[in-house]
Amino acid sequence: MHLTVLFIFLFLTVANTTFQHPFRYQVPFTSTNDDQQKPSNSYQFKWPIRKIAIIGAGAGGLVTYREFARMGYEVRIFERDSVPGGNWHYTDEVPLNAPVPNLDLSEADFQPHLPPENVVLPYEESFVGLEPSAVSEARRAHRAPKPIWHSLTSTAPKQNQELRELPWPDHTPLTLTQNHLQRYVRTFASLHEINSNDNNPNTSYNTRVERVDKRYDANGKEAGWSLTLRKFIETGSSSYKIQWWTEEFDAIIVASGRFSAPNLPRIPGLTQWAQLYPHLISHSRQYRRPEEFTNQTVLVVGGSVSGTEIAEDLSGKAKKVFLSIRPHEDSVFRETRNMYLSRVPKNVSIVPEIKFFHPLPIRPTDENFGIRVGEIELINGTLLRGFDRIIFATGFRYAFPFLPQYHNASLRSNETIPAGSGRPQPLITDGTHIRSLHLDSFYIEEPTIGFINMNLGIESFMYSEFAASAIAKVWAGEAKLPSTQEMWDQHWQRVIDAGGAYGGQFMYLGSAKEAALVRYIIGWLNEDAVKYGGHQIDGPSENRHQVFLVWVVAQFPDYNVKSNQSAFGLSSGG
Ligand SMILES: Cc1cc2nc3c(=O)[nH]c(=O)nc-3n(C[C@H](O)[C@H](O)[C@H](O)COP(=O)(O)OP(=O)(O)OC[C@H]3O[C@@H](n4cnc5c(N)ncnc54)[C@H](O)[C@@H]3O)c2cc1C
């Protein structure tokens, strides 16, 4: 009975979607060589695009800067951190505690701090006579220390994490440490004179983009974007100041990364534990070194890359490590996750998913202090207790706090904004995916907002070179986007292909789809360059996939990579 109802519901949903969004382009990422597949008319931008803001100076933002700068755009790059590097800027300083339960996505990464109302910008506020801990908290909230740990090594060989302009030196080991990657990305920034010590006026470090608003000209016509910016300046061990100002741009590139807003599962009872002992319950983004856990009993939750690697890192120092995982039967990530699980040391106990955190005593005594006394019930009924620390390696959510107007938490995974309502299709709903992007790069509602590296299962370094090139050429008129209707048609087709709903796997590419997308971009840009002018672009080097396979076989000796290769569409990088 229930199955019948579900079937009718799914049929109606898909049929309804198909009816509302008829499509002509069956496979978005195919070559444009076939004349019949060419867009019938192209998207016309409403204003000329010359002045660009890039949000984020990680590998993606820096590569984008290079692409735009060499095409003659006026470019500014804003980075909340003090240096370039993004995810690869390792510090012992840790991010703030992850909120439990999850915050609304409009503030899950950070809560925008706008200047007080009615002040004239630029505006400055000074904070003096503070405890050093208050300065540290303000700095950490502003810059968001990155979610990597000291012993972290890369998930792919060096060839898969290379920018074409900057080959790794021969003596660099195949498996990179976080420190190699940190120095590499900074070297790339220096090569383009946009490192924080270059004092390049096109860069603004320690500067967080708080808000992006549409701006209008004197006649009320849309004219571009206005950014509200907030700079954190540490003026001493007990003082800091904040400066706010606005700047105007024709277009915006969001290269703000995918791994900032932590995801904490909604498990009954967890909120009480986290409220009573916030320092004992953390997210993987706060993990740095195993020494801190010496002789402790630690529960790590989450069986993907972070969970398995942190469990492995802890296993030599902690007294005992448990790893709570849930099955990945229907997931496109299943084989990669099985591969990571194969490397978990034998002294780590793998246990099922947690069902319940039983209430902790509200008034602890010396004898029952901490979470050691608390009972954790697993879905198979097992009760566990005696943990000193719990680390949630349960992933991240997509969020753009500086674009709240394009968040809509009310939509479920199979719902969209009704056509003709006058409201935009959002970018963000429940944080599991990003919606409404053309080629995962252009926001269809506002194609002067571009996105870099928003997919999962991509080689971010290589991929960002092609995505940035595509956006730069489109905005310069050297390549054309299809009409808005055609972009939506392709998008709805992609949703249908994903089973008629968005979800956690929607942004996943994997190496086969990534290669197809890159091939499509190259074909499209080079064909349009012939028609509209501008330079042609070269493809990526060809042997990366083979190098990756050989490397992975060596890294995971207990896992039969070869027999499962096609099942998990091997993909390197995050
Ligand atoms: C634990 C971990 C391990 C990983 N390991 C690998 C790996 O081995 N290999 C690999 O290829 N990839 C790996 N990745 C993926 C990694 O994200 C990419 O390698 C790469 O960092 C992507 O670069 P990016 O520039 O797109 O994003 P990021 O490096 O995340 O950079 C985004 C930048 O935007 C800034 N920013 C964000 N919001 C704002 C704002 N409002 N205003 C101003 N600035 C802002 C951030 O401070 C950050 O500097 C890993 C990710 C994680 C979390």
Ligand SMILES: NC(=O)c1ccc[n+]([C@@H]2O[C@H](COP(=O)([O-])OP(=O)(O)OC[C@H]3O[C@@H](n4cnc5c(N)ncnc54)[C@H](OP(=O)(O)O)[C@@H]3O)[C@@H](O)[C@H]2O)c1
């Ligand atoms: N060495 C490295 O370079 C390195 C190290 C770490 C991470 N990374 C990269 O960083 C990115 C993020 O990785 P990540 O591991 O932090 O996040 P992730 O890949 O999103 O994994 C989160 C995991 O938590 C699980 N989970 C969620 N709720 C759970 C619950 N209640 N109980 C048990 N498990 C639960 C998820 O299961 P479901 O899938 O069922 O939701 C998933 O397996 C990836 O791109 C990864 O490649 C790289």
